[in-house]
Every structure is written in structure tokens, then in C-alpha cells.
Amino acid sequence: MAEIIDGKKISAQIKEEVKVAVAELAKREIFVTLAVIQVGADPASSVYVGNKKKACEYVGFRSLSYELPEETTQEELLSLIEELNGRADVNGILVQLPLPEQISEENVIQTISPDKDVDGFHVQNVGRLNVGTKGFVSCTPAGIIELLKRTGISIEGKECVVVGRSNIVGKPMAALLLRENGTVTVCHSRTKNLAEITGRADILIAALGKPKFITEEYIKDGAVVIDVGIHRQENGKLCGDVDFDSVKEKASYITPVPGGVGPMTIAMLMVNCLQSTENILD
Ligand code: GUN
DSSP states (O other): EEEEEEEHHHHHHHHHHHHHHHHHOOOOOHOOEEEEEEOOOOHHHHHHHHHHHHHHHHHHEEEHHHHEOOOOOHHHHHHHHHHHHHHHOOOEEEOOOOOHHHHHHHHHHHHGGGOOTOOOOHHHHHHHHHHTTTTTOOOHHHHHHHHHHHOOOOTTTTTEEEEOOOTTTHHHHHHHHHTTTTTEEEEOOTSSSSSHHHHTTTTTEESSSSSBBBOOOOTTTTTEEEOOOOOOOOOOEEEEEEEHHHHHTOOOEOSSHHHHHHHHHHHHHHHHHHHHHHTTTT
16 A cells, blocks of 8 residues: 655645745845736636745745736737846746647747746756756656655666656656656657556656546556646546556555645745746855
8 A cells, every 4th residue: 555645745845945045035135026927717727827826925925917818919928028038026937828829839938038937848948957957947847856855765776657748747757857867768649568668667657648547557566656647527526647546555655636746836836936036146
């Protein structure tokens, strides 16, 4: 029976650490400000954005909120980003995805100054991660590394299998596990014999976006299983990409949904915002 990794507790510890650092900066009249932009009123995005703003308030950041209408043009959004890039009193810029179809996500991400790209999506930050220099790292995979480290799970020399190859999770996850000296395999929708590969994993990261897809047949005895998925079931309850009830019997550690990876994403956003401010001090 697996030990449950408590993402809520670990994320709370991280937010406390950020809060202490923010209070220290405030004594020197230095403030951390995150600009949060939402285009349209997608209900899921509104929940995520609301949680991000709440976390800012909790740790003592200032947040600027831009709620733009669904019909906003790309030109209007890019000009707002450029204005925020130029403002010395704005440290981080976050544009909630997805965006309406008239706006190219790629153009938006690449317009955000890499020094204010607290999501870690800009090609410069992706490049820095892949060559191993300092930069912002995508919050969800960065949060997973923190979950592992703070639970005392070592990555070095372990067989790490990532299922999913998105720019936001799968690819940066693989780069981070490699940086921690794991032996990394990335699987995706065209992978053959998926269960054979995931069955070798000491550490399995499920980020494929299919509810309860990873059942016990995909897991090695004693594996560490990290679930990135979040899905609303017909009964109204949330579930992940992992079939928690069967997998927990075989794994050594497992993250629950909710209360596993989810809260870590916001905690790491706070860490990145703090970093964006500290970077301009030195
Ligand atoms: N939409 C879903 N996840 C994310 C995220 O991590 N950052 C942003 N900006 N939008 C998202």
C-alpha cells in the first residue's frame, strides 16, 4: 500500500518560505508584482486565475489583474504585454491559456519578456532549461521535482518514464529529470507497448490527459507514481490520469487528485515570481 504524497502540505510549506522572503524584501521597500491576464471567461481558467491571485495575496505579492473580453485582438493583447514588459514595477507576467482562436498562443508567449516569463514558456527559458543554465522553469514539472525532493525520493540513476510530451509538462519534465541524473524515457500517443515501458519505471509521471488510464498493469511493484491529470467525473468528483484505487496497492508512493500536483503548480509560480524580483537586485 503506497504512501500518499501530500501536495497540499508541501505547497503550503513552500508558500510559507516565499512569504518570509517577501516580508524581508518589503523591509527594504522592494515589492513583488505579478500581472495576470485572462482573455474571455472560460470557467476553468477563471478558477485557476482566481487561485493564482489568492496565492499572491497570501504570500504578500501585489497582483495586477487584466480581464479582457473574448473578442480582444492579438494586437491589443500584444500591446498590453509590451507595456507591462516596459514597466519597472511589474516583475512577472502571466497570460492564462488557452486563448481565443483569433490570438496565437505562440506569438503571445514569445512577446513576454523572458525576464518576466514566470510560466517558463518562452523559448529562451526552454532553451536555458535544456542546456542547464539558470532560467524560469514551467511550474508543474518544477513542482513535481520539489514533491520528490521534499519526500526524500532520489532521482539519480532511477528509471524515469514520462507519459505525455506537451510543452508545458512532458518535455520540461523530461529535461528536469535528466538534470537530476535520472534515466529518462518519454512516451506518447504513438508509443508502442506502453505498459512494457511504464512497467520499467521507478518513477512514473502520468501527464497524458486521459482519466484513470494508468491502471495497475502499467506499474512496477514499488514504483513512485505522480499524477498530473485532473478530470471531472460524471459523479462530480475529480480524478487524475491514474486509477488511484488500484495503483495505490502496488506503488510505493503516489500523488492524489486533488491535493497532489495541482497545488504545487501555484506554489512554484510564487517561487518564480519571487525569483523574477530577486534577479533584478543582483
Ligand atoms: N493553462 C493551463 N495551465 C497553465 C499554466 O501553467 N500557465 C498558464 N499561463 N496557463 C495555463
